[in-house]
Amino acid sequence: MTATAEKILMKGNEAIGEAAVIAGCRYFFGYPITPQNEVPAYMAMRLPQVGGTFLQAESELAAINMVFGAAAAGARAMTSSSSPGISLKQEGISYLSGAELPAVVVNMMRGGPGLGNIAGSQGDYFQSTRGGGHGDYRHIVLAPASVQELADLTLLAFDLADQYRIVVLVLGDGYLGQMSEPLVLPQPSGKQFDKSGWALTGAKVREQHLVYSLLLSPEDALEKLNLRLQEKYRVIEKNETRHETYNTEDAEYLLVGFGMCARILRGAVVSLARAGVKAGLFRPITLWPFPYRELAAAARGRKKILVVEMNAGQMVEDVRLAVADSSPVDFYGRMGGMIPEVEAIVERVRGYVE
Amino acid sequence: MTATAEKILMKGNEAIGEAAVIAGCRYFFGYPITPQNEVPAYMAMRLPQVGGTFLQAESELAAINMVFGAAAAGARAMTSSSSPGISLKQEGISYLSGAELPAVVVNMMRGGPGLGNIAGSQGDYFQSTRGGGHGDYRHIVLAPASVQELADLTLLAFDLADQYRIVVLVLGDGYLGQMSEPLVLPQPSGKQFDKSGWALTGAKVREQHLVYSLLLSPEDALEKLNLRLQEKYRVIEKNETRHETYNTEDAEYLLVGFGMCARILRGAVVSLARAGVKAGLFRPITLWPFPYRELAAAARGRKKILVVEMNAGQMVEDVRLAVADSSPVDFYGRMGGMIPEVEAIVERVRGYVE
Amino acid sequence: MMTRLIFAGYGGQGVILAGKLLAVAAMKSGKCVSHIPSYGVEMRGGTANCSVVVADEEIPSPLVFSPDIVCIFNEPSLIKFGPIVRKGGLLFFNTSLIDAEPNVPGVTCIPVPANTLAEEAGSYQTANMVMVGALVARVPELASLSALIAALPSTVSARKKDLLQLNEKALKSGFDLIQAPVSR
Amino acid sequence: MMTRLIFAGYGGQGVILAGKLLAVAAMKSGKCVSHIPSYGVEMRGGTANCSVVVADEEIPSPLVFSPDIVCIFNEPSLIKFGPIVRKGGLLFFNTSLIDAEPNVPGVTCIPVPANTLAEEAGSYQTANMVMVGALVARVPELASLSALIAALPSTVSARKKDLLQLNEKALKSGFDLIQAPVSR
Amino acid sequence: MSKTNTKKASPAATASKGRPRIDPEICKGCELCIEACPEGCLKLSVHSNSQGVPYAEYDPAVPCTACKSCAVICPDCAIEIYKFESGV
Amino acid sequence: MSKTNTKKASPAATASKGRPRIDPEICKGCELCIEACPEGCLKLSVHSNSQGVPYAEYDPAVPCTACKSCAVICPDCAIEIYKFESGV
Amino acid sequence: MSNSVLTKVREKLVYSRPDSMYPRKMHYCAGCGHGVVHKLLGELMDELGIAEKTILVAPVGCAVLAFFYFRADGCEAAHGRVPAVATGIKRVHPDHVVIGYQGDGDLLAIGTAETIHAANRGENITVIFVNNAIYGMTGGQMAPTSLVGQKTKTSPYGRKAEDVGYPIRACELLNTLEAPYYIERTSVHDVKNVLKTKRALKKGLMNQIEKRGYSFIEVLSACPTGWGVTPKAANLWVAENMASVYPLGVVRDKGAKA
Amino acid sequence: MSNSVLTKVREKLVYSRPDSMYPRKMHYCAGCGHGVVHKLLGELMDELGIAEKTILVAPVGCAVLAFFYFRADGCEAAHGRVPAVATGIKRVHPDHVVIGYQGDGDLLAIGTAETIHAANRGENITVIFVNNAIYGMTGGQMAPTSLVGQKTKTSPYGRKAEDVGYPIRACELLNTLEAPYYIERTSVHDVKNVLKTKRALKKGLMNQIEKRGYSFIEVLSACPTGWGVTPKAANLWVAENMASVYPLGVVRDKGAKA
Numbered sequence A, B: 001m002t003a004t005a006e007k008i009l010m011k012g013n014e015a016i017g018e019a020a021v022i023a024g025c026r027y028f029f030g031y032p033i034t035p036q037n038e039v040p041a042y043m044a045m046r047l048p049q050v051g052g053t054f055l056q057a058e059s060e061l062a063a064i065n066m067v068f069g070a071a072a073a074g075a076r077a078m079t080s081s082s083s084p085g086i087s088l089k090q091e092g093i094s095y096l097s098g099a100e101l102p103a104v105v106v107n108m109m110r111g112g113p114g115l116g117n118i119a120g121s122q123g124d125y126f127q128s129t130r131g132g133g134h135g136d137y138r139h140i141v142l143a144p145a146s147v148q149e150l151a152d153l154t155l156l157a158f159d160l161a162d163q164y165r166i167v168v169l170v171l172g173d174g175y176l177g178q179m180s181e182p183l184v185l186p187q188p189s190g191k192q193f194d195k196s197g198w199a200l201t202g203a204k205v206r207e208q209h210l211v212y213s214l215l216l217s218p219e220d221a222l223e224k225l226n227l228r229l230q231e232k233y234r235v236i237e238k239n240e241t242r243h244e245t246y247n248t249e250d251a252e253y254l255l256v257g258f259g260m261c262a263r264i265l266r267g268a269v270v271s272l273a274r275a276g277v278k279a280g281l282f283r284p285i286t287l288w289p290f291p292y293r294e295l296a297a298a299a300r301g302r303k304k305i306l307v308v309e310m311n312a313g314q315m316v317e318d319v320r321l322a323v324a325d326s327s328p329v330d331f332y333g334r335m336g337g338m339i340p341e342v343e344a345i346v347e348r349v350r351g352y353v354e
Numbered sequence C, D: 001m002m003t004r005l006i007f008a009g010y011g012g013q014g015v016i017l018a019g020k021l022l023a024v025a026a027m028k029s030g031k032c033v034s035h036i037p038s039y040g041v042e043m044r045g046g047t048a049n050c051s052v053v054v055a056d057e058e059i060p061s062p063l064v065f066s067p068d069i070v071c072i073f074n075e076p077s078l079i080k081f082g083p084i085v086r087k088g089g090l091l092f093f094n095t096s097l098i099d100a101e102p103n104v105p106g107v108t109c110i111p112v113p114a115n116t117l118a119e120e121a122g123s124y125q126t127a128n129m130v131m132v133g134a135l136v137a138r139v140p141e142l143a144s145l146s147a148l149i150a151a152l153p154s155t156v157s158a159r160k161k162d163l164l165q166l167n168e169k170a171l172k173s174g175f176d177l178i179q180a181p182v183s184r
Numbered sequence E, F: 001m002s003k004t005n006t007k008k009a010s011p012a013a014t015a016s017k018g019r020p021r022i023d024p025e026i027c028k029g030c031e032l033c034i035e036a037c038p039e040g041c042l043k044l045s046v047h048s049n050s051q052g053v054p055y056a057e058y059d060p061a062v063p064c065t066a067c068k069s070c071a072v073i074c075p076d077c078a079i080e081i082y083k084f085e086s087g088v
Numbered sequence G, H: 001m002s003n004s005v006l007t008k009v010r011e012k013l014v015y016s017r018p019d020s021m022y023p024r025k026m027h028y029c030a031g032c033g034h035g036v037v038h039k040l041l042g043e044l045m046d047e048l049g050i051a052e053k054t055i056l057v058a059p060v061g062c063a064v065l066a067f068f069y070f071r072a073d074g075c076e077a078a079h080g081r082v083p084a085v086a087t088g089i090k091r092v093h094p095d096h097v098v099i100g101y102q103g104d105g106d107l108l109a110i111g112t113a114e115t116i117h118a119a120n121r122g123e124n125i126t127v128i129f130v131n132n133a134i135y136g137m138t139g140g141q142m143a144p145t146s147l148v149g150q151k152t153k154t155s156p157y158g159r160k161a162e163d164v165g166y167p168i169r170a171c172e173l174l175n176t177l178e179a180p181y182y183i184e185r186t187s188v189h190d191v192k193n194v195l196k197t198k199r200a201l202k203k204g205l206m207n208q209i210e211k212r213g214y215s216f217i218e219v220l221s222a223c224p225t226g227w228g229v230t231p232k233a234a235n236l237w238v239a240e241n242m243a244s245v246y247p248l249g250v251v252r253d254k255g256a257k258a
């Protein structure tokens, strides 16, 4: 955030749209669903202004496959939806992953399962980090916690997608999407990515380019692809794991949460400090790759780890995997579009003290 | 297996079909996909003979939603597919789960991601156990390891589905589906389940029945549903966790695998025993609920745990969660439709000894 | 300092905009702010509300469950939000549409004849502005009147730019309503 | 005892059925058995093969990577599967379609003029039966000739029931081919 | 609404053949009934219901023919029509 | 196939205007060319290719008009047509 | 309500909320066509006495809660999947009355395949298609039936035919299939057309009861909120703009005497 | 091949594998119509000189590997999603030739919605629809275009119209939409029709090159394996049974002189 840059008050969903435009995304394919409707609406207004294409697809399936086409053609393309719509995109995401196409997918999660409701939620953590689609693929999952980060991480998402030829999921929730906060528009990264080696641009003066994931021979083809993918994933785990801590130095209790919950936990840490309780926050920013090692280090020696999510307990599994037997892990969750309150968390932690 | 019952040689996919018929399933909705095509083909031939309905849907989406309708109407209904098709069903499965409808879904996994190939695989473990769809739901996942079990567990699946009003996934793979083995047809369980309290049968002489998952109020409705679901899931975890062990009594090495891998591991245990290496097999039969406690107990004191999967390492996370820091966990996986060979596993374990 | 507010009324009364204007003005004054509308498949065309937080520190949750201040534009909203104001809080209410005097123990209730003043200011559509004017007059640490006026052009939608003058007038009239006893 | 076999030839030569017949007969004789066809988007109408395992114990994997025995019906299959037979294994090959003598070190190659004998038995379609007959004649622990004959009706598809007699005849002629030197 | 009032409400109005009964709490004030009434019997009330919505009301001064048009068009089942029986 | 051979192959065959060249390894033996040839020039070989499939072959005894029908119908691009140029 | 001069006159209730509907206030916006269609459906449930054997499949769209208003069983369907869910139900209960209710986004965008294939199978169900040329529930995005030039949240510069195509006519599309028994397009923008719609819906339900097969009734319907106009203006827009693109009338009726 | 009497005659190659196709043996069954269509496409790439700017979108179906045979860029699409993928590509490369190639299951079952909406948008692409009345790749299941009475793996007792409906006619369905520029149905069951198909495909490609909009060519095509008959019998079945259900000819041509 440059000191001189002007702050504007912007809705989260619109911040995503503007950041994508700044990132050079000129192709948006989507289908309406609350609570992310401002993303397509913004793109419908904005893309024609910059010579881009906004297309309302006939369905989420069509949208993700249009993204497949545009990405295969070498363009920066994105789609955006919310939980039920993201479920419908799983096959397409698996195809994008298998064909190693770069694409940005936004999920502003809402209450589930089923039709559920349109309040914010974090019920899709498993789907996001374990691949809701078929096969052994992963996508990078970025979990912003503010409108500023919705913009910053969307911008980053396009670079990561191109760099690794991977799908990057920006995982927000209905509350983040609907809220307005001060925003300093991010600057384009300026990074260039050469797609001339694989993008479909017409086979003039070169060998044909093919984009596909059908690999009939298990041994010679599909296992090889999988091994290559796994290798790539190891590189990403090494280079792209992101997290943030707050007040962890001498914390006795470690609070762990992502996205919306992280900001609430930060509030709880402040409240607890006022009450003389030493608590700190560990916040994964990339949910995949998950900061296992960093969390393990941060967790060491704490009296208790409290994981807070807007779901029935999903990331807590990753926390357990990271922490193993070193510290006891507790969980507090709200579901169905409910959001944890600072007070409830403070109370829970004070319970540990007594 | 009754001693007198006659053995027939049957293909795995057909065994599923016949078991479903024995279970009283009279409604099958599906869409072709290799390597499970013999399931719909069998049902197309068989259901009309018993007054049932086989309908080839226009897509996997239509199929799972036809199952939704038939299940809501109170019938035993099923669908069957393979990996990409199962990805497409995720939204529908989330809806079934949210509306608490009983249904049986078969996934004969194939190599992924994307179009991949049609060989057997176990690449959908995460999707199956963590909910590939949106929201906090779970479905029971049964992992047969033989043609006999494909039949037996399909039969069980219908009972579990009705008992808990839940989706039950029978998770096989292409090899299991394509292979023929001796089979003793299972007997119907004879269990009766009363659906008169909720099924859509016409609101004559009673209050209206509604089947839905739209719960607008986060606090009063959707969180309550989620809490009820979680409660149900705890009951299922308590009552329905299934596993099998082989030769574990004094094993120094514990091999863990499900489905196809479990039978290969059993062969490895036999081979290792011949070579004087004490190895045992732990085989989860329910992948959700996963036998964490049972595995933790079985793992205690072993020199090494080796998890073998036909994927890049998915169930191994559950094994780590179960075992925590108590024993070192190793992983061996084949991908893309490859199947581990007994020899490779034996070699790996012998490597531990030296 | 962290002040949590709820603006509530009918859809169409401009409560979302009222909240947004306050948030922008506070932001321009260097505060941390957040604004979030309630949204839901409620009775369409029914009530609407938004939560606004104005603070000196980072804001944990933009959702406000126990507000320090509520600005209430109609009776259904009074019934819904009156009881949740925290002890010692403020309740601004639109006397033009609310007949009964709110009975909320431990909360200071401030009557604002928002529609009446708005009509006097030239348009009944600016009742929301009257309310915001009254609000900052009473709670000046949220934002100054001039900051609100400065925030108007970027907040009011393009279609309604011609209403800018009227909005400003309404803001002032709400402000004066509260400031009056002091300044006069 | 665990014997792993592969039957391979053109699609249409009935290699899948040959394997199935052996599996059923062995099953009826109390063995553990498994049978799995190869499947894939290979050249449509191209080669086909199946893996059969006959054992006294539970069968780990139905897939056969290094077979003890292969029954080869055509040249492309010989090229593909000849080299993977384990040392000391058996290779039955259809001399009617394979000209060259297979050169597979450490493997006993058994020539079977399957098509010729089949045609003599009345139908060139029963070459697969000739091969299976020859197989069990040489490896009687897999299944007896009578078990094969008994398994015929439940294995051959309904449409081809009229071929039952021909199949039996072909089975026997393959069996006799191998048994001949002994019995005569 | 001016249109509504000039429709057919002739001064020499005959006696009503019936009347509509509008539930003001159910009415959403869409005014479709007002538009639909061929006799011009209906208008928007100056009062609002508990939702703050001005509702449609029947002006008994304008005879109603009990033609049901208003009720038929009402999307909210807010209107009942009563027909006056001859006898008595 | 009997049909094919009786088609037009009159004994008084004029000289060929061209000839088809069939790649036996690419041919799948579908016989569509045989069916399509108006002159009856083609028949299935008694030999099989390396895939074990009997392939189509040209019978030079029956003059070919180089009409291309066989090549046009061949799904596998197995047939090339050569036209004989007049002059030598 | 004072009607003093006539106090002696006996009153007979000749029109009221149908018995088959609960006395609940519907959640629709003022002037929304969904309400009218619901009412007609309720009236027909009364007239045909079918409420107790009706199963109503509600879409995802503004009518998502439709089943809350009827004294009948009701079922949700994922967005676009009403025909599939209705098929599942109908195959289990062939003697019940299964009604699919859908909006234009639901039926003609995400649910295109399900719509066409249920019609093509000739499922013995009745599909009520409320065409309001917009996505009402999600706040006014372009629908497959939005008119050329129509401004919506996702066509802020007006629908451009060269870019996103023309409005799709569901009745005409389905009329290329052999199985459907009855296809009609009506409107609820004025009293006359409301009554016509009722007749069409009745025919559609009767066809099902008499096991004649698939019936499809498209109802042009106002969405004042989505269009950003008053209910009056909305109904006028239906009459003046929609009805010319979507001609009203019977498109197919296999039961009609020739 | 001995042609001894004519050894002196100069030969000119007048028909051979198109240059735009690799000299690879195709994976199709003997007598499969896909091969014929591929060959025509290759010939047209030669004639129009477009291979280097062609992007071929292959379906999931027997033609899943189609792009392996052409000297052009190629793209996979998930089952049924060819039109969506082609749309994505075409929007990025409006000057390239984007060809969608689909089977009947792909185009008319799972991909119904994508098919209709790409056509309705008038995407400037060329769609080649190979209708063989069966799911070839998965081993012969019923397709939306299977004929009434046709026995398949999933209609073992023959397709029953009362239960699963009638064959769907894609051309006629799309002809209810305004945007499509050109729609024709052809066949490749004999030489004459192969040549007609080529002309139709050419027109479809030319329309795209000249930016006229969406072209759709349905090609009736034999699947001897799926139907369980010889190639000859299969082509006969096309002529005698399919062509009557699916009438050949131009269904729409906005470019035709009236």
Ligand SMILES: Cc1ncc(C[n+]2csc(CCOP(=O)(O)OP(=O)(O)O)c2C)c(N)n1
Binding pocket: A031, A032, A033, A034, A060, A084, A085, A088, G059, G060, G061, G062, G063, G079, G102, G103, G104, G105, G106, G107, G130, G132, G134, G135, G136, G137, G138, G143, G223
């Ligand atoms: C899979 C999925 N995609 C999108 C949505 C969001 N959504 C809800 S209703 C709707 C469209 C509503 O429009 P329409 O069907 O025309 O009904 P209307 O509200 O206009 O009556 C959409 C896109 C959803 N709930 N689920």
Ligand SMILES: Cc1ncc(C[n+]2csc(CCOP(=O)(O)OP(=O)(O)O)c2C)c(N)n1
Binding pocket: B031, B032, B033, B034, B060, B084, B085, B088, H060, H061, H062, H063, H079, H102, H103, H104, H105, H106, H107, H130, H132, H134, H135, H136, H137, H138, H143, H223
């Ligand atoms: C989502 C999904 N569903 C199903 C399949 C399986 N599948 C592959 S091809 C195919 C249909 C092929 O039929 P068609 O489109 O008619 O092509 P053809 O092989 O006949 O040319 C199906 C159902 C798949 N790969 N993916």
Ligand code: SF4
Binding pocket: E018, E019, E020, E036, E037, E038, E039, E040, E041, E042, E063, E064, E065, E066, E067, E068, E069, E070, E071, E081
């Ligand atoms: S019944 Fe007819 S005349 Fe009476 S108020 Fe209604 S519309 Fe007017």
Ligand code: SF4
Binding pocket: E022, E026, E027, E028, E029, E030, E031, E032, E033, E034, E055, E056, E070, E073, E074, E075, E076, E077, E078, E079, G031
């Ligand atoms: S039509 Fe109904 S809802 Fe509308 S104003 Fe009249 S009574 Fe009220």
Ligand code: SF4
Binding pocket: F018, F019, F020, F036, F037, F038, F039, F040, F041, F042, F063, F064, F065, F066, F067, F068, F069, F070, F071, F081
């Ligand atoms: S070119 Fe004509 S005449 Fe010559 S072989 Fe071919 S089809 Fe026959």
Ligand code: SF4
Binding pocket: F022, F026, F027, F028, F029, F030, F031, F032, F033, F034, F055, F056, F070, F073, F074, F075, F076, F077, F078, F079, H031
């Ligand atoms: S048409 Fe082609 S593939 Fe078929 S037989 Fe003739 S040459 Fe061979």
Ligand code: SF4
Binding pocket: C044, G027, G028, G029, G030, G031, G032, G033, G034, G062, G132, G136, G137, G222, G223, G224, G225, G226
């Ligand atoms: S948004 Fe439109 S369709 Fe939805 S309830 Fe309101 S008026 Fe009706």
Ligand code: SF4
Binding pocket: D044, H027, H028, H029, H030, H031, H032, H033, H034, H062, H132, H136, H137, H222, H223, H224, H225, H226
């Ligand atoms: S199965 Fe049918 S469509 Fe597929 S390659 Fe064979 S003949 Fe062609």
Ligand SMILES: [Mg+2]
Binding pocket: G103, G104, G105, G130, G131, G132, G133, G134, G135, G136, G143
């Ligand atoms: Mg609509």
Ligand SMILES: [Mg+2]
Binding pocket: H103, H104, H105, H130, H131, H132, H133, H134, H135, H136, H143
């Ligand atoms: Mg096909």
